[in-house]
Amino acid sequence: MSPARLPRLPQPARLLTLALTLVLAIGLFAPSGHAAPAPAPAGRSAAPTPTGPAPQPATGTPERGDGERQFASADRRSPLPLDTRPAEARPAAKTLRPAAQPACNVGDFTGRTGSALVQQVTSVDTGCVNQLFQLTGTDANGAFREEQMTTVAYALRDASGDYPGDDSTAVEQLVLYLSAGYYVQWYHPADVGTYGTALQTAIRAALDAFFAGAHSRDVSSANAAILGEAVTLIDSAQENTRYLWVVKQLLNDYASATWNPAGMANAVNPVFTVLFRGHQLTGFETAVEADPSVLDALSGFVARNEDQVGGDYGVLEYNATKELARFLQYPGLQAKVRPLTEALAAQSAPSGRMVYQWAAVAEAVGHYDAANCSYYGTCNAVDRLKAGVLTVSYTCSPSIKLIAQSLDGSQLGTTCTSLTGQDAYVHSAVRDNGPVKDDHNGTIEVVVFHSSFDYQVLAAAIYGIDTNNGGIYLEGDPAAVGNQPRFLCYEAEWVRPAFQIWNLNHEYTHYLDGRFDMYGDFNAGMTTPTVWWVEGFAEYVSYSYRQVVNDGAVAAAARHTYKLSDLFDTVYGDQERVYRWGYLAVRYMLEKHRADVDAVLARYRVGDWPGARALLKTTIGTSYDADFDSWLTACANGACATTPTVPQVPECTAADTRQLGADCGRGNVAATTGSYAHFYLLVPAGTQQVKITTSGGTGNADLYYNPGGWAYTDAYAARSAGPDNSETLTVTNPPAGYVYFSLYAQQGFSGVSVTSRF
Incomplete structure (x- = not known):
C-alpha cells in the first residue's frame, strides 16, 4: 500500500482538513475481493523495476490506486493522510493538477537547460508544475533527466539561503519540480534514465540548505505547505536516514494550540511517511539503533497530544503510534520500543475514544511481537475490537445482513431499501438465470464503519486488509461451503448531516455480478482482461440505479481517448480508463449491442474466458470503433446527461390480470x-x-x-x-x-x- 499524504488544495484554499482516502461509487478488485480505489500512488510493491520506496507526488493524491493487493501477513499500511475531500473531488492519478489550472506548455521545460530552465520553473505557478507529474516518454526525459534535476537542485540550494518563509522567491516551485522528477523517474525509469551520485550530491545540498534556513521552521500558513512539500521531497529522494533529525525536530516542536490554526499539521504529517518508507532503505535500522531518540520523539508526541484523539487532528496521534510500534520488528530495538508501546496500550482500550490508539498497537504487536501479546494486553485483539466497535447487527433479507458501528433504525432501513432494490435492477440488466454453477455465496455480510477514519484504522485491525481505498468486497471462494462473502464500507462523514454510505451500490454490484455473472473466484475471472466489464458494470449500475449523472465519464467522452476495441484490453492501472472508460464501454454496449453483451456474459457465467475474449477481440474486434466514437460525441454533447434505464420486460398479455x-x-x-x-x-x-x-x-x-x-x-x-x-x-x-x-x-x-x- 502506498503512503498517503496531504494533497495540496487549490489556491487560495490551503485549508487543513482531516483524514482519509475516499471514492464515490467505484471499486477495485483485490485477490478474492474487490477493493475500492485508493487515493495514493502505488508504493514500492507496485513498481516493476526500481528498488527502494517509491517517491510521492507532492501535489495531491491520485484519485484511485493502481490495483493494490491486500497485505494480510505484513504490516504494510502507510500513514493516513490529512484530508477529507472525497477522491472524486481530487485530480485523477498522474493528472495531479487542479482542474481549474490553465494548461502548461511542456516544451517550456523540456526545451530549456541551465539557468533558462530554472527561470522557467520559478516563473510559473505551482499549478503548472503540478501537471509535470504526468509526463512520459521523451517529455519525461527532456524535463527530468539527471542533468536537469541536478540544475534545479542546486537552484533550490541557492534559493534556500534567502528563503523568507513564503513562496515569494518561488522555492515551492523548485521543490515541486524535483518531487515531480523523482515521481516520474520512479514509474518511467526507461524514459527518464538513471539517477546517480551527481543528483544525490545536489539534492543533499539543497535539502541541507533549506532545513538550515531560519524561516524553514516558521509557524505560519505561508510556510506550512512549503515545509510539508520539502519533507515529502526527503522521501522522494530516498534521503530518509540522512534527515531523521528533521523528523525529530518537527515531532518535538509541534504544539497543537499554535501549529494547527496555522495549518502546520500539513508539515508534520509527512514525517510519518519518511519513517514508514525508511524501513525499506538500507542503513535506516542501523541509524535508529545508533540514535534511538526518534523513538522518544514519537512517544512524546503521542503523550503531549492525547487530547486530539477523536478530533480533527487525531490522525496525527494514530500515525505517531503506528510508526512507533512499527519499530518492534527490530530485535535490537525491542528493549527500547516495548515499554513505550505498552504504555500506549495501557492508556487506551478496544472501545471508546482511545480505540484507535489501541488498535494501532494491537495491529503492530500482532505483526511483530505476537508471542508477547499478554505483555501489551492485546491478545485476542480481533474479537475484542469486534465486540467493542461493531455493535449493531441487522438482517435486511435472507441474503443481506448488516453489521455496523453506529447505524440507527432509520439508517438501517434506508440502507436495506437501497440494497434490496438493487437486486431487481441488476437482474433486469444482466438477464441472468440464477447463480452461476458452484456459487454458494447466498448471503452477503455488509460491514459499515462510522467514518472513513474508523474504516482506515479499525477495518485494517479487525479484518487484516489494506484500507487505503474507499471500501472493499471480499469474495472468498464461492465454491467453498460455508464461505462468507462480505464487503466493508463506511459512512461518508463529509456529507453529514445527510446520510450516505460510500461505495455501497458499487460494491454490492460486485457481489451480485460475481454471483450471477462471473464463474469462480476473482483470480479465475482475471485470467483474461475482464476489467472493462467488472468495474465498468459496477460503475454503470451505481450511477444509473441511483439516477446520478456520471459527470467524470461525460467529460472523459469528450476527450475521445480510447477506441472501444482498446477498452476490451483494460487491466488495472490507469484509473480513468478502468472506471470512467469502463462505464462508457459498458453503457455503449448495453445501449447499442445488447445481444453481444448477452453472448459475452453467457461465456463468463461458465468460466469460458477464452471464448468471451474471442467474441470481444475477434468477432467484434474493431467493427464498433467508429460507431463508439460517434456515440462518445453524442454522450459529451448531452446524451449521457440523463441516467440510463434498464430495459423492462413487456406487460403480460393474458386476459386474466393475475x-x-x-x-x-x-x-x-x-x-x-x-x-x-x-x-x-x-x-x-x-x-x-x-x-x-x-x-x-x-x-x-x-x-x-x-x-x-x-x-x-x-x-x-x-x-x-x-x-x-x-x-x-x-x-x-x-x-x-x-x-x-x-x-x-x-x-x-x-x-x-x-x-x-x-
Missing part, C-alpha cells in the same frame, strides 16, 4: 394492509428455473410462493420478505403446470411491478 408468463410483468399492483394480490403461472415441462421479482411503488409487499395452490403467509414453500417492495424468489426445477405467487401487504402498497422469467 396470470403471468415467460419474460413479462404486471404493473400498478396494489393491496391494502393484510390483503393479498394473487398471481399464477403455467410452467412448461422441463423448465429449469422460474424467477419472480417485485419492485417499485409504495408500502411494503412480501412475496410468497406455493406450488400447489394460492400462496398465503401460512401456506407457502418459499418467501422473500424484505423491508420494502424489492423482493426476488427463484424456484429451481419447478413442477410442470400451474404454480402460484402472492404479494402480501405487510403494509398497504400500490404501484408495484411484478415480473416473471423462466
Whole structure:
C-alpha cells in the first residue's frame, strides 16, 4: 500500500482538513475481493523495476490506486493522510493538477537547460508544475533527466539561503519540480534514465540548505505547505536516514494550540511517511539503533497530544503510534520500543475514544511481537475490537445482513431499501438465470464503519486488509461451503448531516455480478482482461440505479481517448480508463449491442474466458470503433446527461390480470394492509428455473410462493420478505403446470411491478 499524504488544495484554499482516502461509487478488485480505489500512488510493491520506496507526488493524491493487493501477513499500511475531500473531488492519478489550472506548455521545460530552465520553473505557478507529474516518454526525459534535476537542485540550494518563509522567491516551485522528477523517474525509469551520485550530491545540498534556513521552521500558513512539500521531497529522494533529525525536530516542536490554526499539521504529517518508507532503505535500522531518540520523539508526541484523539487532528496521534510500534520488528530495538508501546496500550482500550490508539498497537504487536501479546494486553485483539466497535447487527433479507458501528433504525432501513432494490435492477440488466454453477455465496455480510477514519484504522485491525481505498468486497471462494462473502464500507462523514454510505451500490454490484455473472473466484475471472466489464458494470449500475449523472465519464467522452476495441484490453492501472472508460464501454454496449453483451456474459457465467475474449477481440474486434466514437460525441454533447434505464420486460398479455408468463410483468399492483394480490403461472415441462421479482411503488409487499395452490403467509414453500417492495424468489426445477405467487401487504402498497422469467 502506498503512503498517503496531504494533497495540496487549490489556491487560495490551503485549508487543513482531516483524514482519509475516499471514492464515490467505484471499486477495485483485490485477490478474492474487490477493493475500492485508493487515493495514493502505488508504493514500492507496485513498481516493476526500481528498488527502494517509491517517491510521492507532492501535489495531491491520485484519485484511485493502481490495483493494490491486500497485505494480510505484513504490516504494510502507510500513514493516513490529512484530508477529507472525497477522491472524486481530487485530480485523477498522474493528472495531479487542479482542474481549474490553465494548461502548461511542456516544451517550456523540456526545451530549456541551465539557468533558462530554472527561470522557467520559478516563473510559473505551482499549478503548472503540478501537471509535470504526468509526463512520459521523451517529455519525461527532456524535463527530468539527471542533468536537469541536478540544475534545479542546486537552484533550490541557492534559493534556500534567502528563503523568507513564503513562496515569494518561488522555492515551492523548485521543490515541486524535483518531487515531480523523482515521481516520474520512479514509474518511467526507461524514459527518464538513471539517477546517480551527481543528483544525490545536489539534492543533499539543497535539502541541507533549506532545513538550515531560519524561516524553514516558521509557524505560519505561508510556510506550512512549503515545509510539508520539502519533507515529502526527503522521501522522494530516498534521503530518509540522512534527515531523521528533521523528523525529530518537527515531532518535538509541534504544539497543537499554535501549529494547527496555522495549518502546520500539513508539515508534520509527512514525517510519518519518511519513517514508514525508511524501513525499506538500507542503513535506516542501523541509524535508529545508533540514535534511538526518534523513538522518544514519537512517544512524546503521542503523550503531549492525547487530547486530539477523536478530533480533527487525531490522525496525527494514530500515525505517531503506528510508526512507533512499527519499530518492534527490530530485535535490537525491542528493549527500547516495548515499554513505550505498552504504555500506549495501557492508556487506551478496544472501545471508546482511545480505540484507535489501541488498535494501532494491537495491529503492530500482532505483526511483530505476537508471542508477547499478554505483555501489551492485546491478545485476542480481533474479537475484542469486534465486540467493542461493531455493535449493531441487522438482517435486511435472507441474503443481506448488516453489521455496523453506529447505524440507527432509520439508517438501517434506508440502507436495506437501497440494497434490496438493487437486486431487481441488476437482474433486469444482466438477464441472468440464477447463480452461476458452484456459487454458494447466498448471503452477503455488509460491514459499515462510522467514518472513513474508523474504516482506515479499525477495518485494517479487525479484518487484516489494506484500507487505503474507499471500501472493499471480499469474495472468498464461492465454491467453498460455508464461505462468507462480505464487503466493508463506511459512512461518508463529509456529507453529514445527510446520510450516505460510500461505495455501497458499487460494491454490492460486485457481489451480485460475481454471483450471477462471473464463474469462480476473482483470480479465475482475471485470467483474461475482464476489467472493462467488472468495474465498468459496477460503475454503470451505481450511477444509473441511483439516477446520478456520471459527470467524470461525460467529460472523459469528450476527450475521445480510447477506441472501444482498446477498452476490451483494460487491466488495472490507469484509473480513468478502468472506471470512467469502463462505464462508457459498458453503457455503449448495453445501449447499442445488447445481444453481444448477452453472448459475452453467457461465456463468463461458465468460466469460458477464452471464448468471451474471442467474441470481444475477434468477432467484434474493431467493427464498433467508429460507431463508439460517434456515440462518445453524442454522450459529451448531452446524451449521457440523463441516467440510463434498464430495459423492462413487456406487460403480460393474458386476459386474466393475475396470470403471468415467460419474460413479462404486471404493473400498478396494489393491496391494502393484510390483503393479498394473487398471481399464477403455467410452467412448461422441463423448465429449469422460474424467477419472480417485485419492485417499485409504495408500502411494503412480501412475496410468497406455493406450488400447489394460492400462496398465503401460512401456506407457502418459499418467501422473500424484505423491508420494502424489492423482493426476488427463484424456484429451481419447478413442477410442470400451474404454480402460484402472492404479494402480501405487510403494509398497504400500490404501484408495484411484478415480473416473471423462466
